[in-house]
Amino acid sequence: MAEVVIKEVTKKFGDFVAVNSIDLRVEDREFVVLVGPSGCGKTTTLRMVAGLEEVTAGEIYIGDRLVNNVPPKDRDIAMVFQNYALYPHMNVYNNMAFGLRLRKFPKKEIDRRVREAAELLGISDKLKSKPKELSGGQRQRVALGRAIVRSPKVFLFDEPLSNLDAKLRVQMRAELQKLHHELRTTTIYVTHDQVEAMTLGERVAVMKDGLLQQYDDPQRIYDHPVNAFVAGFIGSPAMNFLPAELAAHDSKVYVSSPGFKLLLPQERATRLKGYLGREVLFGIRPENLKALEMLPGCDPRAETVLEAQVRVREPLGDELIIYAETGGAELVARLDPRVRVEIGQPIKLVAEMEFSHIFDKETGETIV
Amino acid sequence: MERLARALGRAPLHLVIIAIALLWISPSLGMLISSFRPQGDIINSGWWTVFQHPFDFTQFTLENYIRVLTQEGMGRAFLNSLFIAIPATLIPIAIASLAAYAFAWMEFRGRQALFMVVIGLIVIPLQMTLIPVLRLFFRLGLSGTFLAVWLAHTGYGLPLQVYLLRNFFGALPAELFESAYLDGASRWTAFLRLLLPLSVPVLASVAIFQFLWVWNDLLVALVYLGGFERVAPVTLKLSLLVGSRGQDWHLLTAAAFVSMILPLAVFFSLQRYFVRGILAGALKG
Numbered sequence: 001m002a003e004v005v006i007k008e009v010t011k012k013f014g015d016f017v018a019v020n021s022i023d024l025r026v027e028d029r030e031f032v033v034l035v036g037p038s039g040c041g042k043t044t045t046l047r048m049v050a051g052l053e054e055v056t057a058g059e060i061y062i063g064d065r066l067v068n069n070v071p072p073k074d075r076d077i078a079m080v081f082q083n084y085a086l087y088p089h090m091n092v093y094n095n096m097a098f099g100l101r102l103r104k105f106p107k108k109e110i111d112r113r114v115r116e117a118a119e120l121l122g123i124s125d126k127l128k129s130k131p132k133e134l135s136g137g138q139r140q141r142v143a144l145g146r147a148i149v150r151s152p153k154v155f156l157f158d159e160p161l162s163n164l165d166a167k168l169r170v171q172m173r174a175e176l177q178k179l180h181h182e183l184r185t186t187t188i189y190v191t192h193d194q195v196e197a198m199t200l201g202e203r204v205a206v207m208k209d210g211l212l213q214q215y216d217d218p219q220r221i222y223d224h225p226v227n228a229f230v231a232g233f234i235g236s237p238a239m240n241f242l243p244a245e246l247a248a249h250d251s252k253v254y255v256s257s258p259g260f261k262l263l264l265p266q267e268r269a270t271r272l273k274g275y276l277g278r279e280v281l282f283g284i285r286p287e288n289l290k291a292l293e294m295l296p297g298c299d300p301r302a303e304t305v306l307e308a309q310v311r312v313r314e315p316l317g318d319e320l321i322i323y324a325e326t327g328g329a330e331l332v333a334r335l336d337p338r339v340r341v342e343i344g345q346p347i348k349l350v351a352e353m354e355f356s357h358i359f360d361k362e363t364g365e366t367i368v
Numbered sequence: 369m370e371r372l373a374r375a376l377g378r379a380p381l382h383l384v385i386i387a388i389a390l391l392w393i394s395p396s397l398g399m400l401i402s403s404f405r406p407q408g409d410i411i412n413s414g415w416w417t418v419f420q421h422p423f424d425f426t427q428f429t430l431e432n433y434i435r436v437l438t439q440e441g442m443g444r445a446f447l448n449s450l451f452i453a454i455p456a457t458l459i460p461i462a463i464a465s466l467a468a469y470a471f472a473w474m475e476f477r478g479r480q481a482l483f484m485v486v487i488g489l490i491v492i493p494l495q496m497t498l499i500p501v502l503r504l505f506f507r508l509g510l511s512g513t514f515l516a517v518w519l520a521h522t523g524y525g526l527p528l529q530v531y532l533l534r535n536f537f538g539a540l541p542a543e544l545f546e547s548a549y550l551d552g553a554s555r556w557t558a559f560l561r562l563l564l565p566l567s568v569p570v571l572a573s574v575a576i577f578q579f580l581w582v583w584n585d586l587l588v589a590l591v592y593l594g595g596f597e598r599v600a601p602v603t604l605k606l607s608l609l610v611g612s613r614g615q616d617w618h619l620l621t622a623a624a625f626v627s628m629i630l631p632l633a634v635f636f637s638l639q640r641y642f643v644r645g646i647l648a649g650a651l652k653g
Contacts, residue, residue: 052546073552085543089565098561099551146551 002063002076002153002186003028004049009058011044011210018044020210021058026203029184033201035191037233041210042190043158049188050079050156062153078147079156082163084139086131086146092118093127096145103150110149117145120179137168144176148183157189161196173199194234198222206230228281228364231357237286237321240331243361244282246275255282255358259327260306265354268368272358275367283357286321289333291341292348304351310341322347396628403621404428410617432622436609440619441597442626445605449630452514452589452601453582456521457575464526465571468533469559473545483534489527497523498591505592514599516592524588525578536570537563572641580631602627 004026011019019041026032034042047053049060051072060067067075078099086095093114100110118124121141131139140160147155160176161169177200180187191197197204198218205215206229214226218234225231231239244257253269253276255262262282264272292300299305308324308331320335324347333349341347358367401415406429418427437443470476471483501520502511510516540563548558564571586603593599600608602623609623 050546050550052549072546072549073554077550079547079550081543081547083541083543085541085547087544087548087562098548102552102557146547150551 003030003061004154004186004188005059005061006045006049007059007061009045009048009060010056011041011048011053012056017210019048022207022210022212024205024212024215026186026188028186031180031187031189031200031202033189033191033197033204034207035194035197035201035204035233036207036213038192039209040207042192042205042207045207046079046156046158046188046190049154050077051075075154076152077154077156078150078152079158080140080143080147080160082159084131084143084163086139086142088131091128091130092123092134092142092145095131095142096149099146099150113149113151114145117148120148120182121145136164137172140164140172144179148179151185153186155185155187155189157187157191159191160189162191162193176200194236198234204234206233208233224366225357226366228283228359228366231283231359231366235285237332237334239283239285239357240289241359242282242284242326242329242331243279245279246272246277246358248276254303255280255353255356257282257327257329259308259325259329261303262306262351262353262356263303264356264358268354268356268358271368275358275360279361280367281359281361281364283359284331284351285355286332286334288352288355289331289335289349290352291333291335291339292350294336294339295350298350300348302350304353305348306351307346307348310343310345310347313341313343324349399621399624402617403432403625404430405618406431407616407618432618433626436619436623436626440609440613440623441600442602442605442609442623444597445600445602446626446630448599449583449601449603449627452517452521453579455514455518456525456582457579459518460522460525460529460578461571461575463522464529464533464574465564465567466559467526467530468537469563471530471534472537472540473542474555486527486530490531494524494588498587502591511592512594512596512599514593517589520588520592521578521582521585525581529574529578532574533567533570536567540566569641572638576634576638576641579634583631 004024006022006024006026008021008023009019010017010021022041022045024032024045034045036042044053048055049062051067051070055068062075062077087098090098096114096117097110100113105113114127115124118127121144123138123141123145126134126138126142131142134142140163143160157176161172164172173196180200189196189200191200197206201218203216204218204221206213206221208229214221214230216224221230222234225234228241232241242257242259244255244260247254247256247261252266253264253272255264292298292305306326308326310322310324311330312323314321314323315337318337320337320339320341322333322335322341324331324333335341339347359365360367398415401418402410405415405418405427409427421427437446467486471479471486501523505511505516510519544562544566545558548562553561583601584603585601586607589601589604593601593604595604595608597605597608606620606623606627609620613619
């Protein structure tokens, strides 16, 4: 068990900066997810912690030890790869025992650990099978087992679920969570899937273009994204971004565009003083748009209502997703499935402005 | 019914293939049969006449084989050939697999340039090297020794082997090695316990190629060993026999078969690897 500290770490491949001076502290026993689009540097960061890539600048600590120049095998970490990287010529037992044998563990101890891990992962009956005889999910478990038996200080996961089909992925996701609860090993987990990030991470680090965008617990990232990129990346369907202008009327502040004019709550408005009259990005999540017809008490002329033309409707049973257009901008709303709406017809939506976001149009930074 | 129709549909193709195979094999078959016939019979009648009484085994004899192996020195030559071919197969493969591992999986300065040089060496005809290498061997006092032939075959075999093995090794997933390093393996352990077991098919096919090439080689052995009986491999011995016993077909056919028997055995016993290895090189295993 140990904490992992990444201090101003930079990685360059030639002139290309893959990871740009990131700072990250993973507490002991914590499960941290690195998430971002492909090419954002998350895997490179993980590989530097593993020792598979050299650090161009900065420092990496595991526990109290500076590991920049420590070879991978001496870092006391275990890694699970996207394609499992099982040794094809060894059976499951030997795959798991390989690392322990190289570390000269006594035979009895190896046997005990392998059987315990196999038991924990439900692959006890597969110990004699070769990897090619196993299903994707079983291979994934063997890869996990190989990491577990070593009882390392840190687990590193590199997109471990992305080769599984959708159903199995959900199942393994739950199992990973359970496993972490039992073992409480410090874990760094890389994924491009924001759902995995949200569900697994005790803290989530969002990366883009080699830069760390935000590092916080999942709910705070969801509720208070630091910029438009994080806001759009986390959440599905993604947040709506509508170009708009901030307009003031009688000491009230409105977000206005050709399609709508929406009143901002007073406490938000005060923080926007400097932006009045300027163009901004108005962000609102699909679930913060409600159908007016489901809110009987709401005045249809209220200053938080907008009208849009429905273009696509996706009934999912428990919810209804609609894609609609207002004033040339497209928006997505996640509605109650009982809402009656047809393609091509107008719909009145109420925006929950207290949950809206205003971003700087140039920098994408969150203003409120 | 459908099956029968399909079998009939393919019958002409099969007949053609069988005919070609028979045509192709007949010289070897003739040689094999002749080698078991007494000298008198060979002179008086063609080898195909044995099929007039196919079950009359008295028309065959082992006499020719006993004679070439014992009195004509083919036995000695056979051992010489083994003594040349086995080290001349193992040494280059041991070196080539290590070199290919380095070319495929180790970062070092000039790796690409060095590899280009290795590829370049493939196209140099070995005849060009005979004189300079022989002079070198003379100066080192190696000329006429088995060591000289081993070294020569090692040199001639290495470039192609390094190239083939590097391509196969390079196609293995990098994560396998990274995983092994994290598991605590050194480069050497990864080579022995991961790379070699995974490369058995391609190693076997490279070994077969090299073994057959060395076994069938006459030129390299003749040049570096000299034409001495004492050290002559089967190929050299056979060419000497053609000179001294050109009329004695019964001995020449038997001697020729002695020289062929091992390559045939190697090929048939390992052809599974052979085919797989060729495919493995081409299709990423």
